[in-house]
Amino acid sequence: MATYTANQVSINNGSKLVTINSNESPESVSQGDFIQIANYPLAEINRTFLDANSKHIIELVKVWKHSDQISQPAIVVPTTVDFKATVDALKKANILVNDNTQAMQDWQTKLGEVTFRNIDETQTTIKTLKQMESDFNELMARLEAQPEPQPNNNAAWFDADSTWR
Known part of the structure; x- marks a missing residue:
């Protein structure tokens, strides 16, 4: 059950920073979730943030030990904590x-x-x-x-011409 998908992400070998090229906001991503980029094994997520160019970034806990990935699809899977x-x-x-x-x-x-x-x-x-x-x-x-209320013939009233009777 993916909590987040991105059409295009990029990461370089030896980096912890996954750049979301397709600009999907990772607001549903939490620390401890896992990301899968292309067909590579899951990598644990540390946090998300916006860089100086307002690009969404997902920071990994460990450096990416696989080859550089450019414009690859990615999904985020929630942790067992969730x-x-x-x-x-x-x-x-x-x-x-x-x-x-x-x-x-x-x-x-x-x-x-x-x-x-x-x-x-x-x-x-x-x-x-x-x-x-x-x-x-x-x-x-x-x-x-209860008995029905009876009309009180001694009661005063106003008639049509506003005369008190």
């Missing part, structure tokens, strides 16, 4: 889903309250769907049981 962070995030999400599965089922089917575990280890307690429905129905029943 993969590890992704896997850790997926594991946390999986644990979060698994830990809350029963709470979600209870929220949909039972009366009362349920407690959900949040990703930051805090908890949130809320009424269940059935409890909200029950509370709503109870409120509606109380409102329907």
Whole structure:
């Protein structure tokens, strides 16, 4: 899975600096990622920067020990650190889903309250769907049981010509 590709890069034997001739910005490239230039083995990346001529440069950790490469394609592959962070995030999400599965089922089917575990280890307690429905129905029943308001014949009002009656 490449995080970055460049149509044309150049590097000289004995140098650490890969010049990006095709000017694709290497903003997604991180220290510790690896670059493959043409069909040569992967080389570890130290950093990226702009040179004095505003050319994008990828600096390698070690000098390039292969022949000079001019206008060759290159790809950057993320490090295992990036993969590890992704896997850790997926594991946390999986644990979060698994830990809350029963709470979600209870929220949909039972009366009362349920407690959900949040990703930051805090908890949130809320009424269940059935409890909200029950509370709503109870409120509606109380409102329907109240007598209809009767017009107050002693009340004053303004008529069409703004006379107080």
